[in-house]
Amino acid sequence: xxxxxxxxxxxxxxxxxDPHRRLxxxxxxxxxxxxxxxxxxxxxxxxxxxxLATSAAxxxxxxxxxxxxxxxxxxxxxxxxxGHHQPTLFGQGTGGSSGGxxxxxxxxxxxxxxxxxxxxxxxxxxxx
Amino acid sequence: MTxxxxxxxxxxGLARTTxxxxxxxxxxxxxxxxxxxxxxxxxxFAEWDLRFSRFRLDSELSRVNAAAGRPVVVSEAFAAVLTxxxxxxxxxxxxxxPTLLAPLMGLGxxxxxxxxxxDREAVDADAADAASRTGSGxxxxxxxxxxxxxxxxPAGVGLDFGGIAKGMAVxxxxxxxxxxxxxxxxxxxxxxxxVVGSPPGASGWPIALETAGHPVVVELEFGALATSxxxxxxWRVGGTWRHHLLDPRTGLPANxxxxxxxxxxxxxxxxxxxxxxxxxxxxxxxxxFLVDRALDGLxxxxxxxxxxxxxxxxxxxxxx
Numbered sequence: 323x324x325x326x327x328x329x330x331x332x333x334x335x336x337x338x339x340d341p342h343r344r345l346x347x348x349x350x351x352x353x354x355x356x357x358x359x360x361x362x363x364x365x366x367x368x369x370x371x372x373x374l375a376t377s378a379a380x381x382x383x384x385x386x387x388x389x390x391x392x393x394x395x396x397x398x399x400x401x402x403x404x405g406h407h408q409p410t411l412f413g414q415g416t417g418g419s420s421g422g423x424x425x426x427x428x429x430x431x432x433x434x435x436x437x438x439x440x441x442x443x444x445x446x447x448x449x450x
Numbered sequence: 451m452t453x454x455x456x457x458x459x460x461x462x463g464l465a466r467t468t469x470x471x472x473x474x475x476x477x478x479x480x481x482x483x484x485x486x487x488x489x490x491x492x493x494x495f496a497e498w499d500l501r502f503s504r505f506r507l508d509s510e511l512s513r514v515n516a517a518a519g520r521p522v523v524v525s526e527a528f529a530a531v532l533t534x535x536x537x538x539x540x541x542x543x544x545x546x547x548p549t550l551l552a553p554l555m556g557l558g559x560x561x562x563x564x565x566x567x568x569d570r571e572a573v574d575a576d577a578a579d580a581a582s583r584t585g586s587g588x589x590x591x592x593x594x595x596x597x598x599x600x601x602x603x604p605a606g607v608g609l610d611f612g613g614i615a616k617g618m619a620v621x622x623x624x625x626x627x628x629x630x631x632x633x634x635x636x637x638x639x640x641x642x643x644x645v646v647g648s649p650p651g652a653s654g655w656p657i658a659l660e661t662a663g664h665p666v667v668v669e670l671e672f673g674a675l676a677t678s679x680x681x682x683x684x685w686r687v688g689g690t691w692r693h694h695l696l697d698p699r700t701g702l703p704a705n706x707x708x709x710x711x712x713x714x715x716x717x718x719x720x721x722x723x724x725x726x727x728x729x730x731x732x733x734x735x736x737x738x739f740l741v742d743r744a745l746d747g748l749x750x751x752x753x754x755x756x757x758x759x760x761x762x763x764x765x766x767x768x769x770x
Contacts (some may be wrong), residue, residue, distance in 0.1 A: 329605050401533075403543035403743045404726065409673035409714045411746040412760045442459040444649070445477060447675045448641045448660025448713055449682020 455561030459656075471495035472503065474615050474640030479649075480632055487630040491623045491637065498619040501528060502521035504551065504610050513611055515551065519605030521593070529596045535614055538723040540588045545727040547698035551608030553558070580685035587698065606704040612694070613642060619677060620644045624718075644674035644718045663754025671713060676721035677711035678729045679750075697730050700742065706732030713740065713747040720745075733757065 460466045460479065467478045467488050475497055478488050503509045510528050524532070533673050535548045588607035593600070603609065616639040623637045624644045634647035636655055644657050654671035662681060680703065697704040711729040715721035728736030733749055737759045740747045740750055744761040751757075 325511060351580060355480045401619055403715070403720055403745070407669060407673075408716050408744055408761070409746070410757045410761065411668045411670070411675075411714045411748070443637050443656045443658035443665070444459050444461060444660045445655070446458070446644055446660055446665070447638070447643060447677040448658075449677060449679030449710065 457685040457735075458658075461634075461652065463650045467492075467704050469495075470497045471504070472619060472639060474616065475638075477638040477643075479636040480627065481653040483632065484627075484630070484635075485625055486633055487632055487702045490626050490630070494623055494626060495619055495639070496707035498615065498622070501525070502531065504608075505506055507537040511611065514601055515602065515608040518607055521600050521602040524599050524601050526599060528597045529601065530603060531611070531615065531618060532592075532594055532609075532614065534595050534618065534719065535609075535611060536589060536594065538719070542723060542727040542760075544698055545588055545730050546590070546614070546723045547589060547696075548611055548614070549585065549592075549607050549702070550696045550698060552606070553696055556770040579623050613676070613678070613722045613726065614719055616640060617642050617674070617720075620674070620718040631740065635680040642676040642722050644669075644717050645672060659712040659739060659748050659750075661748070661750035661754065661756055661758070662752050663750075666748055666750075666756055668714075668748070673714055673716045674718035674721045675712060675714050676718055677710055677712040678722070680729070681709055684692075695726065695729060704730045706730055707738070707751070708732060708736065708749055709752045710745055710750040711736060711749065712750070713745050714746055733741060 457481045458466075463481060464479045465484075467480070469476050469492055469646060471492075472495060472670055476492075477489055478752070480488050500506065500508070501510045502513055506512060510525060513520055516525060534565045538546045538722045539548060564687045580694070588604055591604045592607070593602035594599075617757075618722075620637050620639050620642055621644060624635070624646050627635045627637070628646055632646065634649055638643040638644060641660070643657070648671065650655055654669035657670050657675055658665035658667050659675075659677060660679065660681075668675075676693055680692075695704045697706075698704060706729060710731050711724040711725045713728065724740060724743065725747065728739050728749070730736075730748060731739055733751075737747075737749060737757070741761060746761050749759060749760045
C-alpha cells in the first residue's frame with residue numbers, strides 16, 4: 323500500500339471539484355492523447371473538457387485567442403527541413419543553359435554553372 | 451542478382467554495383483575492395499523492402515495496413531520511420547501524404563509497377579472517384595506511441611511510404627558506409643541518391659538530372675538529390691494516362707504544369723519530400739516552397755525547358 327494521504331478530506335474534495343483545476347488536467351490529457359493520435363481517447367477527453375470549459379467559463383473571462391502563426395511558420399514547425407547545412411546546385415560557375423533545344427533534339431545537356439566537373443555524370447536522378 | 455551497369459562514368463578508384471530492391475534499381479559507387487560494406491548496403495535494402503513494401507503481403511507495412519482501425523505493435527524501425535514520415539507530412543501541410551493508398555489503388559496502381567500492364571481496362575469510374583476521396587489527409591489521425599511501438603491507423607486508411615522509404619533507405623545506407631570508414635561513396639535508389647565525400651581527384655559528383663528534354667548535369671558536393679517526375683511510373687486506364695504522384699488535395703495525379711522537380715538537400719528523405727511537394731504546387735508556389743526552405747532545385751517543364759531555383763538567393767528564371 324502507498325502512503326496515507328494526510329490531507330484533510332475537505333481540501334481534497336475541493337481540489338477535485340475545482341472546475342479550473344479539472345479543466346487544466348483535462349487539457350493536459352487531451353494534449354497527450356492528441357500527440358499520441360489516439361482518436362477515441364482524445365474525443366472522449368475532449369467531450370469531458372467541453373463540459374468543464376462551459377462551467378469554468380462562467381467563472382472567468384476567456385483570454386483572447388492568440389493569432390494563428392503564419393503558414394510558413396506552421397509548415398516546418400518541427401524542423402523536418404531544418405537543422406542541416408543544405409547543399410547547393412547552382413551557386414557557382416557561370417550559369418549555363420538548360421540543355422539545348424527540345425524542338426530539335428540537339429544540345430549537349432550541359433548545365434554549366436558548376437565548375438570543376440570531371441568526366442561525365444556518374445549517376446542519374448530522375449523518376450524512379 | 452547483379453544487373454549490367456548503366457552507361458555512366460565510374461570514377462577512378464571506385465566500383466559500381468547495381469541490384470534491384472524496393473521496386474527499383476539501387477546503385478552503389480564505393481571504393482574498390484569495399485565489398486563487405488556494399489554487401490551490408492545490399493542487405494539493408496533487402497530488409498527495408500521486406501519491412502516497407504506495400505506489394506508484399508508479408509511486409510510489416512501490409513500487416514499494419516491490414517490492422518487499420520485497431521492498435522498494432524510495430525518494430526522499432528517501423529515506428530521510427532513512421533514518425534519521420536508524419537513529420538514530413540506536417541512540414542508540408544499534407545502535400546506529402548503517406549495515406550494515399552486507396553486513391554492509388556483506385557487509379558489502378560494495385561501491383562508492383564513491373565507487373566502493371568501499360569494499358570489497363572477502364573476501372574469503375576465511380577469506384578475510382580470514391581477512392582480518390584478516401585484516405586487523403588488520413589495521416590492526421592494516425593496514432594503513434596513511439597516508445598510503446600504502438601500504431602493505430604484510422605479504419606479505411608492505408609499507408610504507402612513510396613519514395614520517402616527509398617530516400618530513408620539511401621540515408622541509412624550512407625550511415626552504414628560512413629560507419630565502415632568509407633570516405634567516398636554514392637548510393638542511389640531509382641534516382642534518389644546521396645553521397646559522402648568526393649570521388650578521388652574531384653570536387654563533387656556529376657549527376658544527370660532527367661527532364662522532359664535533355665538531362666541537366668549538376669555537381670553534388672555533399673548531401674542528397676531526389677527527383678519527382680510525372681514522366682515515370684505512368685500507365686493508361688481506359689485510354690487515359692495516369693501517374694503515381696497524386697495531389698492529396700484532389701486524390702488525382704498531379705497536374706501542376708511541371709514535368710519533374712529535382713531538389714538537393716542534406717538528406718535524401720528531405721530531398722524526396724521537397725521535390726514531391728514542389729511538383730504538386732507547380733512552378734510558382736513550388737519555387738517559393740523551395741526558396742522558403744533554402745533548398746536548391748530544378749523545375750522541369752513538359753516542353754523540355756527548365757528553371758533553376760537557387761535557395762533563398764534567387765527567383766527562378768525560366769530558361770529554354
